[in-house]
Amino acid sequence: MPVIHIDNLDHPGVKPYWSLTEAQLRNRLEPEKGIFIAESPKVIRVALAAGYEPLSLLCEERHIDGDASDIIAACPGLTVYTAYRPMLTELTGYTLTRGVLAAMKRKKFEPLSQMLKDARRIVVIDSVVDTTNIGAIFRSAAALGIEAVVLTRSSCDPLNRRAVRVSMGTIFQVPWGWLDGPVNSLKEYGFKTVAMALTDKSVPLDHPALKAEGRLAIVMGTEGDGLASTTIEEADYTVRIPMAHGVDSLNVAAAAAVAFWELRK
Missing domain, CATH: 3.30.1330.30 (Ribosomal protein L30/S12)
Structure with missing residues (x-):
């Protein structure tokens, strides 16, 4: 030494x-x-x-x-x-x-086809750039049974020093990789996509159809603008978290934790 x-x-x-x-x-x-x-x-x-x-x-x-x-x-x-x-x-x-x-x-990335082969619940992090939120989402994913994390290339690197620190090391425990195609390409792997967004067509997070699905990809959007309209339109489900006191939404990391718990398999 x-x-x-x-x-x-x-x-x-x-x-x-x-x-x-x-x-x-x-x-x-x-x-x-x-x-x-x-x-x-x-x-x-x-x-x-x-x-x-x-x-x-x-x-x-x-x-x-x-x-x-x-x-x-x-x-x-x-x-x-x-x-x-x-x-x-x-x-x-x-x-x-x-x-x-x-x-x-760093490690060489495992192909998505292999990483997602047996997964039933995954999260897609789309254009989230805040390192604290990335770390917090990974920590919730590890704690609440999410089996893989997929990130769009416009998202922050999970191995950023602050993201690793906030995650308390859970970034090393949950398989993750980059998505080079559109979010709806995950349907090729057998997933139904769940866009977390506020729209007139959004169903509540506790809708029974969601839990009945065998494989779900929960899509979380950027902190400011949320998900792109095309991502929402192409999703199988658009989902909202019911709110009280006139609050319209939660921070992306908090919303992810709630969604992971409710949609766990």
Whole structure:
């Protein structure tokens, strides 16, 4: 276990933690060559358990024999970069509450046909760009039995550092992938699509026909404008969550959690 103490920002080994943008980390052309940053021992442990490969660790020195000791023991030969808290704050741009970061390799994506083969309830995240909402939707999906997450290319990267942190690592537990065609192309895999939207034709979330469906793709739209009109028109169902006190809608992450619970199989 090589331990390298960092006292400035010039060391090439810590560039992924501070100088690379999310787009550079992601490597769109060759995703399997991209990396991401996982923060906190708990999240890093979940990623390791899901088979993600660590490239290096960055932490306060006290965590080497403390919170990060089991992670280091599980990864022989892992390079550990360490620094005092003020330097870590300068490196990362904010104060770390748990003081441990890991740079990890991304995985090659499984084809949607394989990922969705046995799924009965999935969520489609369409053009959601807020990282907090992405992380929260994944956490609800994992907790409430959603078997896969499919994202349109206009959505935020789930392996964004903040999204991973908000999800508490559940992004590593639920299969997910990108949808390159229109949302209604999921019908090719045997799913009925459920557009969560307020229209004159929307049925309530507890409509009995919904639970009777064998395979549902629950489509959640962007935070501001909601789903595109074509997505709504092409959906098998348009669904609303009944509201009280004149409230017209919920935040997309909250609405997703309600829909997941009600439509669980």
